[in-house]
Amino acid sequence: MPRRASGARRRGQALLLAAALLAGCAAGERGLAATEAELAEPPPPAPVAAPRRAVPAPSGVYGAYLAGRLAANESDAAAAAEALLAALAADPDEPEILTRAFSAAVMDGRPDAVRLARRLPDSQLAALLLAGSDAQGGRWERAEARIRGLPRQGSAQILQPLLLAWAQAGRGNPDAALATLRPFVEAGALRAVAALHGAMIADLAGRAREAERLIRVAVAESGEPNLRLTTIAAGILARAGREADGARLFDAMSVGSDDIALTAGPAARRAALAGRAVASPVEGMAEAQVALGASLRRQGAPELSLILARLSLRLRPGFAPALILAAESLADERHVDAALAVLASVPAEDPMAPLASLRRASLLNRLGRADDSLALLRRTAEAFPGAPQPVVAMGDVLRGEGRHAEAAAAYGTAIDRLAQPGAADWPLFYARAVAREGAGDWPGAEADLRQALLLSPEQPSVLNHLAYAWVERGERLEEARGMLERAVAARPQDGNIADSLGWALFRSGDAAGAIRWLERAAELESRSGVINDHLGDAYWAAGRWAEARFQWRRALGLALDPAEAARVEAKLRDGLPAATALR
Known part of the structure; x- marks a missing residue:
């Protein structure tokens, strides 16, 4: 049965990380009839830039x-x-x-947060906030x-x-x-991130060759490319006289139809060469916090990633990676309106602005505002006429609205924007196949499924989708098997493939x-009703x-x-037609 398998489960490591950071926040809480479960969790997250509203007296x-809790x-x-804060003033x-x-x-x-943090000596969150405040004030020994x-x-x-x-x-x-x-660069799970931060520190100190060595370790140890690493690496390599190597990193990231490729355009390349992505130790601390926040979000802890994004933004206001992380964390927690408000604050000239536009469009569609989502995507597609991502x-959105023929046309435009389809582009042909099938164009759908398999044969x-379609049509049964x-x-x-x-x-x-x-x-x-x-x-x-009737x-x-359902009811009444197994 052609249906995608469910996503990966949350890993236990995220729960351990979450418990450690929250331990200090929950220490000493008592009274007000709070339940044990409530005290084990952080307060529900709030947006970075949510609209203000009057509080009932x-x-x-x-x-x-x-x-306040509400x-x-x-x-x-x-x-x-x-x-x-009013409650605290009263008690x-x-x-x-x-x-x-x-x-x-x-x-x-x-600013009240700094004053209150000094009253929470056992809170890790308070310690992180105060260390950042000391750093911003130049009190590095205290930090x-x-x-x-x-x-x-x-x-x-x-x-x-x-x-x-960084301190x-x-x-x-x-x-x-x-x-x-x-020690972390030489071995261990933190090798990539330690090498990245070591490279930025060496770069700020004017040690170009050491920065180059460390950034090459970071790139080699990192998995999939991302805009932040590429931007930092390209700048460091350029200052070490290796600008062509940095350009190749952008070239590798720009291939394909994934969202990340949209951020590898000329604006990002100019930004990488215009100055240091991290221009001070305070900004380096913000970088560390947003990187950990992104990792925690991937592991299923959006509430913690939101806190770290907020700490990062206190150190570096307007930092686009932190804004996008905050918005995605809010969306994970189903605070979609708040997430949209945060995304709207990403500066239009930032290299990550097109990615923010895609995220906004997705959230608008999630709110049932498909027309607004499509209008934003059309503007983005016009602003980036060679990019497939907005059209994908x-x-x-169109396929979700049941507008299959229009969806197939949009996917076709995206395919036309690919310089040369590669293995990573199979999902685009697969998506057009689903849309064409929904529009009643089986020959077109079959051609796209075959093309997807040419790009990614296994x-x-x-x-599953192509073989199941053949089985349903009574065609190529041995090949399908x-x-x-x-x-x-x-x-x-995967039960659907079985x-x-x-x-x-x-x-x-x-x-x-x-x-x-x-x-x-x-x-x-x-x-699954179909499987039963x-x-x-x-x-x-x-x-x-x-057993059949059961x-x-x-x-x-x-x-x-x-x-x-009508066919199943007929079988319960009359049994399965005896002539053949085929319907």
Whole structure:
């Protein structure tokens, strides 16, 4: 059955990192009938730039506290900070109010946060904020002392050496800074990020050759290319007399139709050569915080990534990577309006502005504002006439709206914008195939599926989709079976592919083989009405009529389209047509 497998599960490491950073925030909380579960979590995140609104006049400290909690739940940082600071003024010694008022002040960017942080000696978040405040004030020795006091576990064990190195660089000792990072550069999981920050420190110190050596380590150790690493690396390589090597990094990133390729245009290249991406140790600290925040978001901790983005923005206001991280974290937490407000603050001249436009369009569509989303994407496509990404996004929106022919046309425009389709572009042909199939153009869909397989011959999703379509049409059954066996081998836990293989065997007359694979599919995807319907057909063909009716009844209780439901009801009434396994 042609359907994509579910996304990767959150990894346990993110939970450990989250617990470590939040431990200090929750320390000492008591009273106000807070539950244990509430105290184990941070206050609900609020946006970096949410619109301000009037707070209803609460009744006493409890009313102000509850109003602040409600505003925080709605991701209204300004209202949350206002109410919780009012509650704290009424009851200044209540630890829970203090902790939540501090967090709200951080999220709203208020100066009160620094004052409140000094009252939270056990909070890692407070220590990070105060270290940043000291750094901004040039008090590097105090900043270094605070950073050394961070526990070397959880999130802090990643941030601590990076921030310590930047504090040492800030007080004019790049040798100590590079020595701090050296053990992490030489080995371990932090090699890439430690080398990147070491390169930036060496670059600021005017040590071009050492910066070049370290940035090459960072590039080699990093996985997929990204704009930030490429921008930093290109600038460092250019200052070391290796401008052509930096240009090649941009060339590699600009290939294909992924969103990241849109950010590798002329504006980004000019920015990389115009000056240092990180121009001071304070900006280096902001870089470290946003990098960890991005990592935590990927691991399933958007609330922590939002906090780190906010800390980064206190050190470097208007920092586009931090703004985009904050917006994506808010969107992960379903605060879509707040995320849109943050994205709107990304400067139009920033190299990451086109990426922000794509994110805004996606969120507008998520809010049901498809027309607004399409209008923004059209403007972006006109501003970047050679880029496929905005037109791909238009196709996605149109396909979601059921406008399949228009979606196919949009994907076709995107394909035309590719200089030379490569292996990474198979999803674009696959998307057009789905749109063409939805528009009733099977020959066009089949051609696109074949092209996708030419680009990525062992792609399980495409193998499954094309083979299942052939099976449904009663065509190329042996070839389809072989393709599905390859797809199952590549993705053995995908119940939809197992269903496709079982259905191919059933349509070929192999009821026993079909039952084996369809039972496996039903184990993997027990809530699929189509899979249970298929298994019922196979049971009936094998003479297991009671079991067949059980599966059909089960299928009717799950999600089926009206036509499928009518067919299942007919089978419950009359049985499976006896003449053939084919429908």
